[in-house]
Every structure is written in structure tokens, then in C-alpha cells.
Amino acid sequence: MGFKAWVATYLGRPVRVGDLIDLAIVDTNEAHSLLTSLYQWKYEHITTSAKALAGAGSAVAVATLVPLIQVNPDVSIEWGWMIASWVTAGILILAGVIAFSFARRVHAEFVAAQALLSELVEIRAFVRRFRSQEGER
Secondary structure (H helix, E strand, O other), X not given: OOHXXXXXXXXXXXOOHHHHHHHHHOOHHHHHHHHHHHHHHHHHHHHHXXXXXXXXXHHHXXXXXXXXXXXXXXXXXXXXHHHHHHXXXXXXXXXXXXXXXXXXHHHHHHHHHHHHHHHHHHOHHHHHHHHHHHHHO
């Protein structure tokens, strides 16, 4: 699976122009509120995942630092496991940061979709006629 396919899977199916045309046929206020709800859910989903990943990485990092801070000669430290856990913590934190960057992209996509929806709402009569003629074929 390529990187673009993975991003598309993570972010969910993108909003297509056909989806916006379907929304434009609906009442104006309802169309914009439905689109806003969709992008709010998408943003919350991504930021929740990002917070969980970054939090898990931070928890692993802190949990492995505690034995190093304690001065207890009875505790033996396995450096192999310690380094492996730090690498895991770093990977989790990096995944959280990448997920936060995906959340930034959602805002730009939302603004573009709102602008296109506004233009489609202005030509709603034409879109309805086009859809009715398309259905007759």
C-alpha cells in the first residue's frame, strides 16, 4: 500500500464533488451545517488518534526513565529492552505528530469544500434540472 493510499485510508473517503452536488440540492443552511458536522467529526477523529499515539509514546518514555532515576542497586537494568522501549516511544510520538499534521490538512479541505458548496448552492436550480434530466436517461 502506497503512502497516498494509507493516508486516504486513515483520513477516510474524501468528499467528492458529487457529494457536494447532493448537498447543494438540500436547503442552504442544512447543507452547510451537514458539511461542517462531517469535517468536525473527521477532525476530532484524527486529533483523538494523534493524542492517543503521542500520549502512549510519552507514557512509555516516562515509564522507562523511572528505573534510571531511582538509585536502587537491587534493580538491574536490561539496556537492550530499555533502548527498544525508547525507540518504540519515539515511533509512537512521531506517529502522533504526523497525525496532527493530517489534522491541519482537514481544515484546508474544509475551506475548499465550503467554497465549492457555496458556488453550487448559487446554481441550485441548474443542478436540480441537470439531476432530473440525468435521472430520466
